[in-house]
Amino acid sequence: MPELPEVETIRRDLAPLVTGRTIVDVEVDPGTIHLLAGVPLETLRASLAGRTIRSLGRRGKYLLFELDDGRWWAAHLRMTGRLVWRPHDAPPEPYERARVVLDDGHDLRWSDLRKFGTWRVHASADEVVGRLGPEPIDPGLTAAQFRRVFEGRTAPVKAVLLDQRRFAGLGNIYVDEALFAARIRPDTPAGQLSRAALGRLYRACREVLERGIAHRGASFRDYVDGQGNEGRQHMFVQVFRRTGKPCYACGTPIERSIVGGRATHYCPRCQRPARRPQRREARRAG
DNA sequence: ATATACTCCTGCATGC
DNA sequence: TGCATGCAGGAGTATA
Known part of the structure; x- marks a missing residue:
């Protein structure tokens, strides 16, 4: 993939x-x-x-x-x-x-x-x-621009990250990994994420993509590089396709569900559900 | 407009 | 053992 x-x-x-x-x-x-x-x-x-x-x-x-x-x-x-x-x-x-x-x-x-x-x-x-969104690893993408993409959306945060019109380049593997790194439950409605959570997600998206490049990609099944060799990133994943195996951070078994129509992997303890709709002061548009 | 379901295709894992 | 079922998940298209 x-x-x-x-x-x-x-x-x-x-x-x-x-x-x-x-x-x-x-x-x-x-x-x-x-x-x-x-x-x-x-x-x-x-x-x-x-x-x-x-x-x-x-x-x-x-x-x-x-x-x-x-x-x-x-x-x-x-x-x-x-x-x-x-x-x-x-x-x-x-x-x-x-x-x-x-x-x-x-x-x-x-x-x-x-x-x-x-x-x-x-x-x-x-x-x-032309219809692609910005890349999370684009150095010019600011945290504020990143946050704005999630505002007012009811779709799960995972679905927003997978939508190439919002951000370009993320797929199922790196989205699950980024949400784990940011400690966000994948089915959280995008518009309910706190500013702090979005800050973590902004950094997490960059980190997992950069790490994936450093490890020359993830070869779960079909991917090989331009010479026909496998990458190594699949050896370092935290949650993707680790259903039932212990979370590396807390030992809780990784769970699998369907979010946005895709197989989704997360740690039920490290990635707590949103507490309840967070009531935030109406913010003046800036 | 947004969110979701369906479709393309093939190999493999699963279950009866 | 054999066969049916469904899963993999990018993204364009169709639909509510």
């Missing part, structure tokens, strides 16, 4: 390998319909073949290949996507669905067991990422 730290690890791995390389050809398994979202393969090939990759960026969970004609090839790994760099004559990857042939004898190999991943070429990067 590639989230921001996993996609960022892939970006860092691949950027030096693909920058300045020219795309020779594109091959896509005809059964992989989802990938091109209705765009004919020939259209995609015409967009990519002959183009030189200027840079490789990332926004939220999107990989953004900047092409030499000013356009952008956006790739989203969704749940089981992988993108690895391989010699052209290497055997196919497991569940390989597509490949991009480069001019130096290497390919970018696209694997995707469940075929949810998407590729698309856009005239501007904003077409892809």
Whole structure:
């Protein structure tokens, strides 16, 4: 399940390998319909073949290949996507669905067991990422801006964190980890969180994402980096998929529930429910 | 507008 | 043992 730290690890791995390389050809398994979202393969090939990759960026969970004609090839790994760099004559990857042939004898190999991943070429990067919220790790994101996103919302705080229009890059793993680090129950209505709780959450989101990057991502099942190697972050998770196991902080068994339609893991002792709707003085808009 | 349900697809764990 | 069921959870779309 590639989230921001996993996609960022892939970006860092691949950027030096693909920058300045020219795309020779594109091959896509005809059964992989989802990938091109209705765009004919020939259209995609015409967009990519002959183009030189200027840079490789990332926004939220999107990989953004900047092409030499000013356009952008956006790739989203969704749940089981992988993108690895391989010699052209290497055997196919497991569940390989597509490949991009480069001019130096290497390919970018696209694997995707469940075929949810998407590729698309856009005239501007904003077409892809314009609707995304700020990234929690953005140094320019202030605590006040962070808090404002939760104001007045009745949805569970977890659902707000997962909504890419609110914040970009968090997925199920890092949301559960951040809420544990902030000692917040995931089903707490977002608008009921105290200023102090939101301060903890602001710091926790940054910390868990930074730690995920430092550990080169979490490989619970499908994720591998740009070389095909697993990350290490799954060895350090506090609550995600630890149902029934003792909390590292207090020993209480970790519980599992469904919040916002997703499997959710939390410590019932460290993450106490909101006491009751907190009555706060009406605050003058600033 | 917001919040929720459903859908895409496949492998694997579970339970009868 | 075999087979059915449901779970995994990104995000676009549909619906209340």
